[in-house]
Amino acid sequence: MKSCLVVDDSRVVRKVTCRIVADLGFSTSEAEDGVTALEACRGHMPDVILLDWSMPNMTGIEFLRALRRERDGERPVVVFCTTENDIAHITEALGAGANEYIMKPFDRGIIEAKLAEVGLV
């Protein structure tokens, strides 16, 4: 079973997103900011990370840059999942090593389509 780490400072968004990806056949785990997510990845590198942008302590883009420097940190597919919906943010995310980008609000169909896009469903 593929594993998915959902990183978002909103408990509600984490819960909803985890339910959607669990329905798609993933095991799920959660982190509320970039620092916690990085610690989680050091313990177990997930197959895919759904990543919010604006979070306390460490933002999504800071987390992504740090992740890609970690041992085995190139392996997870990273899909931003954020309200930062302009081309400048998307371009910055892709430049930092994001694989896909989901603009909030999203629904199950969009998550499924994006995970299909990166070959995970």
Add this chain to the structure above:
Amino acid sequence: MKAADVSYLSEMLRRRAGLSIANAKSRLIETRLAPVMRRFGFKDAGALVAELRNGHDALARAVTEAMTINESSFFRDRAGFARFQETILPDILRHRERTRRLRIWCAACASGQEAYSIAMILQDMKLRAGGWTIDIVATDISSEMIARAEQGLYSHFEVQRGLPIRRLVENFTQEGAGWRIGESLRRMVTFRQFNLLDSYGWLEDIDAVFCCNVLIYFDNKTKAGVLDRMAEVLGPDGYLILGPVETANGHSSEFVPAKDMPGVFVKARRVPLRAAV
């Protein structure tokens, strides 16, 4: 809705657009008719059908458009587009090397995503820089859909289904809450309102016809007629691309399945090389 009204509507849609709604539930029909009822000021479907019986042509046209399925997304049927890019297109280009002219028809383009997906693939190949002339003709029975397709403006939700983020960034500009297709792609596609039951005389020498998930809404006689006419406008080496679970088999003797490509057909009179054996 009364059974007699459903029956009248069913016959009218079959006559006007070849649509078969024999198995559709009354509630589904009313849901689709609701916007038309509001637009024309009818309080219920019965009143609307009564006016149709009086021969109200504009109303009949609006009802026909409302009853067609307009679901579409970018790169819908990912595997099918991959086959088009990797197998079908190279074969067509080989055959058109001398004339360097490529003509593709999206027969039921809805709001344009399929046509623009094809345009993106062709733009990636930089064929125009190589001297190729490219025509993508996209038609739909719904004038409302054609107007939307021509605008090329898509919602936040529409651009996130099937469209890789890199293609969004490269090919669209943000406009308010939506995303507009780039002008170079827009210019590659000619949109036109067209009923598949009408004359195909204005179409000729097409290299590939995309007609995905359309025939399933037609009765058998209409399917056969549409397929035969598509065969007439398709060049000798052309491809008919249906939905992955659709078939021309049993409906038209003009086509045979292409080898190892579900939903793809070539002309029966073509050299047997590329047909399934």
